[in-house]
Amino acid sequence: MNNTTDSRLHALDAVRGFALLLGVAFHAALSFLPGMPPGVWFAIDNSTNQYLGDAAFVSHIFRMSLFFFIAGYFGRLLYQKLGARSFWANRLTRILVPLVAGWVILAPIISYLWISGLTKAFGGTLPPMPAMPAGFFPLGHLWFLYQLLLIYVVVIAIRSLIARMDPAQKLRGLVDRAVSGSIRTMAGTFTLGLPVAAALMSLPFWIYWMGIPTPDMTLIPQIPASVGFSTAFIFGWLVHRSSDALAAIAQRWVSNLGIAIVATGWLLHSMHLTPMAQPGLTKTVYALVFGVALWGWVLGLTGAALRFLSNYSATRRYLADASYWIYLAHLPLVVALQMWVSDWPLHWSVKFPFILVVSFALLFASYHYLVRPTFIGQLLNGRKYPRKPLPPGSSPSPASPPTADTVNGGPVAQLRGITKKFGAVTALHSIDIEVRRGELLAVLGPNGAGKSTAISLWLGLIEADSGEVTLLGGAPQDIAMRRGLGVMMQDVDLPKELKVRELVRLAASYYDDPMSVEETLKRAGIEALANRPYGKLSGGQKRQAQFAVAICGRPKVLFLDEPSVGLDVQAREALWTSVRRLLADGCSVVLTTHYLEEAEALADRITVITKGRVIASGSVNDMRALVARRQISCDSQLTLEEVRTWPGVVDAQRTQERLQITATDAEGVVRRLLAADVTLGRLEVRQAGLNEAFNELTKEAA
Amino acid sequence: MNALALKSIVAVSPVRARGSELRGYLTETQYEMTRMIRNPGVAIPVLVLPCALYALFALLIAGEAIDKDPNLGTFLFTAFSIMAVTMPALFGTGVTLALERDMGLLRLKRAQPAPPASWVVAKIASGLILAVLAYAPIVVMALATGKLSLGSGQVVALSAAFMLGTIPFCAMGLMIGSLASGTAAPAYANLIYLPGCYLSGMFFPMPASMYWQTPIWPQFHVKQLAMHLAGLTKEQYESLPMAIVAMLGFTVLFAGVTIWRLKQKG
Numbered sequence: 007m008n009n010t011t012d013s014r015l016h017a018l019d020a021v022r023g024f025a026l027l028l029g030v031a032f033h034a035a036l037s038f039l040p041g042m043p044p045g046v047w048f049a050i051d052n053s054t055n056q057y058l059g060d061a062a063f064v065s066h067i068f069r070m071s072l073f074f075f076i077a078g079y080f081g082r083l084l085y086q087k088l089g090a091r092s093f094w095a096n097r098l099t100r101i102l103v104p105l106v107a108g109w110v111i112l113a114p115i116i117s118y119l120w121i122s123g124l125t126k127a128f129g130g131t132l133p134p135m136p137a138m139p140a141g142f143f144p145l146g147h148l149w150f151l152y153q154l155l156l157i158y159v160v161v162i163a164i165r166s167l168i169a170r171m172d173p174a175q176k177l178r179g180l181v182d183r184a185v186s187g188s189i190r191t192m193a194g195t196f197t198l199g200l201p202v203a204a205a206l207m208s209l210p211f212w213i214y215w216m217g218i219p220t221p222d223m224t225l226i227p228q229i230p231a232s233v234g235f236s237t238a239f240i241f242g243w244l245v246h247r248s249s250d251a252l253a254a255i256a257q258r259w260v261s262n263l264g265i266a267i268v269a270t271g272w273l274l275h276s277m278h279l280t281p282m283a284q285p286g287l288t289k290t291v292y293a294l295v296f297g298v299a300l301w302g303w304v305l306g307l308t309g310a311a312l313r314f315l316s317n318y319s320a321t322r323r324y325l326a327d328a329s330y331w332i333y334l335a336h337l338p339l340v341v342a343l344q345m346w347v348s349d350w351p352l353h354w355s356v357k358f359p360f361i362l363v364v365s366f367a368l369l370f371a372s373y374h375y376l377v378r379p380t381f382i383g384q385l386l387n388g389r390k391y392p393r394k395p396l397p398p399g400s401s402p403s404p405a406s407p408p409t410a411d412t413v414n415g416g417p418v419a420q421l422r423g424i425t426k427k428f429g430a431v432t433a434l435h436s437i438d439i440e441v442r443r444g445e446l447l448a449v450l451g452p453n454g455a456g457k458s459t460a461i462s463l464w465l466g467l468i469e470a471d472s473g474e475v476t477l478l479g480g481a482p483q484d485i486a487m488r489r490g491l492g493v494m495m496q497d498v499d500l501p502k503e504l505k506v507r508e509l510v511r512l513a514a515s516y517y518d519d520p521m522s523v524e525e526t527l528k529r530a531g532i533e534a535l536a537n538r539p540y541g542k543l544s545g546g547q548k549r550q551a552q553f554a555v556a557i558c559g560r561p562k563v564l565f566l567d568e569p570s571v572g573l574d575v576q577a578r579e580a581l582w583t584s585v586r587r588l589l590a591d592g593c594s595v596v597l598t599t600h601y602l603e604e605a606e607a608l609a610d611r612i613t614v615i616t617k618g619r620v621i622a623s624g625s626v627n628d629m630r631a632l633v634a635r636r637q638i639s640c641d642s643q644l645t646l647e648e649v650r651t652w653p654g655v656v657d658a659q660r661t662q663e664r665l666q667i668t669a670t671d672a673e674g675v676v677r678r679l680l681a682a683d684v685t686l687g688r689l690e691v692r693q694a695g696l697n698e699a700f701n702e703l704t705k706e707a708a
Numbered sequence: 709m710n711a712l713a714l715k716s717i718v719a720v721s722p723v724r725a726r727g728s729e730l731r732g733y734l735t736e737t738q739y740e741m742t743r744m745i746r747n748p749g750v751a752i753p754v755l756v757l758p759c760a761l762y763a764l765f766a767l768l769i770a771g772e773a774i775d776k777d778p779n780l781g782t783f784l785f786t787a788f789s790i791m792a793v794t795m796p797a798l799f800g801t802g803v804t805l806a807l808e809r810d811m812g813l814l815r816l817k818r819a820q821p822a823p824p825a826s827w828v829v830a831k832i833a834s835g836l837i838l839a840v841l842a843y844a845p846i847v848v849m850a851l852a853t854g855k856l857s858l859g860s861g862q863v864v865a866l867s868a869a870f871m872l873g874t875i876p877f878c879a880m881g882l883m884i885g886s887l888a889s890g891t892a893a894p895a896y897a898n899l900i901y902l903p904g905c906y907l908s909g910m911f912f913p914m915p916a917s918m919y920w921q922t923p924i925w926p927q928f929h930v931k932q933l934a935m936h937l938a939g940l941t942k943e944q945y946e947s948l949p950m951a952i953v954a955m956l957g958f959t960v961l962f963a964g965v966t967i968w969r970l971k972q973k974g
Contacts, residue, residue, distance in 0.1 A: 113921065113924075114903065114907050114924075117918070117921060121918075376892070380889065380892065381887055381888070465818075465819035466818070466819065467815060467818055467819055485821050485824065488820070488821040491821070493816070493820060495812060495815065495816055495819065497812050498811065498813060498815065498816045499812065499813065500813065501808075501813065503742065503743040503746040503747055504739060504742065504743060508739060511735070512735055515731060515732045515736070516732060516820055516821045516823075517821065539746075559821070565819075
């Protein structure tokens with residue numbers, strides 16, 4: 007079920023992207039229309055073409071209705087998934103913010119182009135401004151976002167009203183059956199156009215070519231647009247309600263497109279006879295056929311997409327994601343190109359493709375580099391279907407906290423039953439870690455295991471979804487507690503303009519009782535670098551300067567996230583010496599590292615995290631014992647098959663005549679080896695290093 | 709038992725001395741300023757450009773015209789002064805903040821016990837200091853060459869207004885710095901700032917057909933404030949209180965976006 011729904015969504019996404027990209031081509035064609043009076047569009051080209059005008063008309067019949075139809079479908083999907091509050095939050099960021107920000111940025115540019123276009127069209131002087139509609143506001147091509155927001159408000163209001171009036175779902179059941187029935191019998195194609203036809207008939211001046219008049223000049227809702235696009239939106243909403251409506255649409259794609267083509271042919275033919283609506287029968291018939299053509303296209307194209315584009319395609323996904331930005335940003339570019347080329351002594355068949363190629367190239371490039379990887383892309387497209395936030399308390403209950411070990415003093419920092427999610431990824435699963443006074447806790451684990459997340463919790467940078475974080479007996483967000491910590495983070499660069507001495511002085515100013523700058527530099531072993539700008543230091547020297555910054559406040563707890571990356575052997579030894587001295591002074595240290603010898607050299611205790619869970623915790627010796635395995639190697643004739651069956655043997659390998667055995671009970675295995683093979687030689691038994699222990703542990707957890 | 713015992717162990721002083729808090733802010737500001745001055749990419753264009761442009765336009769190109777019409781002198785003086793004070797406010801805060809976010813420095817500051825808003829205070833304070841440094845040569849030049857014929861009271865009032873005018877731009881810079889990456893921030897800052905300089909009518913009066921869009925630029929309101937204080941009635945398009953309210957409004961809007969964004973992303 008989920009799979010089929012997903013594949014349908016791919017198709018609908020593609021349709022929406024198509025409708026938006028089609029709009030770019032539509033606007034690009036507008037300067038090539040024959041007989042366009044000056045002042046209607048930004049530019050009039052010196053080479054025009056009737057076919058291009060007809061093609062633009064055809065696309066304009068359905069493109070916005072198609073968009074609103076899909077918007078209705080996704081609107082209900084989102085509302086069901088998110089609930090009212092999150093739905094509105096989502097819509098405000100995705101629709102209202104682009105509307106306002108886009109308008110503020112685009113309106114001046116478009117106005118400038120409009121004025122220079124008009125000035126050019128009227129031979130250097132601006133014509134008197136025509137009368138503006140009531141509530142004049144130049145929305146430009148962003149009107150569709152405004153219209154969409156209005157429709158959301160109305161439809162959600164109607165929805166709540168119906169939900170209240172129809173608790174037994176009788177009415178809604180009826181509507182669902184009517185929706186799928188109307189699609190299956192093709193009645194929908196003919197009746198859905200009725201409301202918009204009625205609205206168009208009532209217009210005193212209806213220019214056929216314009217289709218549904220664009221409501222881009224005013225904030226007051228216009229009747230034809232509101233009727234037409236709400237019909238499309240509501241129908242999309244109802245199609246999402248109904249379980250089998252999409253399947254019916256997919257089935258009927260041929261007949262719907264057929265109807266659309268016939269009706270559109272008739273429209274084109276009669277439009278060439280009379281471009282302007284005459285009152286009476288002609289107008290009525292034209293409006294009715296227009297409605298049929300519109301819904302023929304909407305349902306036919308959607309059906310074709312469901313039929314042929316349901317599989318996932320990376321290219322289509324990219325196009326669909328890009329289309330929103332491209333449609334928002336395209337107008338000034340397309341218009342500027344039209345104005346630029348309008349005087350060129352070239353045929354439209356050269357200029358029109360030129361405009362399309364240049365604008366799509368620039369728009370896609372801007373999407374790829376400025377939008378997709380940045381916050382604009384996040385804002386416009388976000389994640390496709392944001393997951394519903396989990397209800398609080400749904401995470402597993404925290405395990406009982408570990409008892410404090412009084413030998414080393416109580417815990418100075420604790421994570422108790424912490425669960426932390428980032429979107430769909432659970433970074434930490436109900437983990438317990440504690441750091442005792444005066445000890446060094448090494449946190450080991452592969453990349454992405456959750457080490458840095460754990461540290462960030464202690465530093466107060468992020469908050470846990472559930473569980474308790476304490477630092478020096480308080481909350482890490484409390485600055486009084488943080489005055490007891492020192493920190494050296496990964497992937498942090500200090501200001502390159504400042505000298506090392508200045509960096510230490512600045513950091514020291516945050517603490518109550520810091521060491522002197524000289525003392526700090528001496529402890530970190532970088533007195534020689536005191537007057538060097540940070541930007542001029544080598545990678546290893548930068549880490550040393552960061553270490554100095556971390557220790558300058560005489561911290562009670564020191565967090566070192568991968569401190570020795572990039573250090574040479576000497577610098578690392580110096581760092582270790584310095585850390586040991588801090589430990590001797592009673593400071594606790596939390597160290598994450600990839601270098602196991604570092605953990606072996608410094609750590610009192612080790613915690614191993616993999617995939618957000620603590621899989622082992624204890625002293626270095628505990629860890630070795632936990633994986634109390636020893637490596638036995640010898641020259642022997644025994645076969646692997648035989649040795650592997652022995653008790654206490656975990657694994658056996660052979661490299662040439664040498665036999666390598668991993669064993670839990672090394673003594674027993676050695677005794678048996680000697681008994682079984684009298685020719686056995688060069689026997690060697692080795693305690694597994696932390697490295698092996700660590701590998702074993704993470705392998706088991708994986 | 710642990711929590712209580714620990715509090716005494718770690719000797720968290722119950723009241724941190726006010727003096728050391730203040731010292732923290734001062735040190736932060738001092739180093740922020742040091743960084744800007746040592747970074748020629750920020751300091752040179754911001755300090756030299758408005759001053760050089762003012763010399764070019766007001767002294768050389770329009771010199772004689774100003775002698776005939778002192779109002780033109782006032783108009784140009786305010787235009788380049790606003791440019792001089794707003795550029796450091798915008799670029800000094802915005803671009804550096806974006807870079808620092810990329811560097812992870814902001815995350816580090818949040819983890820360190822830095823006073824919560826010290827980096828903001830430091831940025832705004834050094835933006836203001838740079839603004840003074842950029843503005844001073846212009847006002848000295850204008851008064852020395854006689855291209856500004858206003859009373860000393862008006863000059864003082866205007867200078868204060870320019871300093872006030874930096875605030876929305878500091879907020880705008882912080883907003884851009886909080887939204888954009890370090891490489892993109894200068895581009896966005898220019899994209900928003902430069903069109904505003906022209907379209908707000910700050911450098912030259914707009915034709916009436918463009919009036920409708922001038923209020924969306926913060927520069928317009930700073931300029932209006934200056935036009936009121938300079939008594940240039942011909943160039944006043946909105947009332948004095950309206951100009952101040954608009955500047956305040958922009959500040960609140962930009963600061964709001966910044967806070968929202970930093971809460972989200974850090």
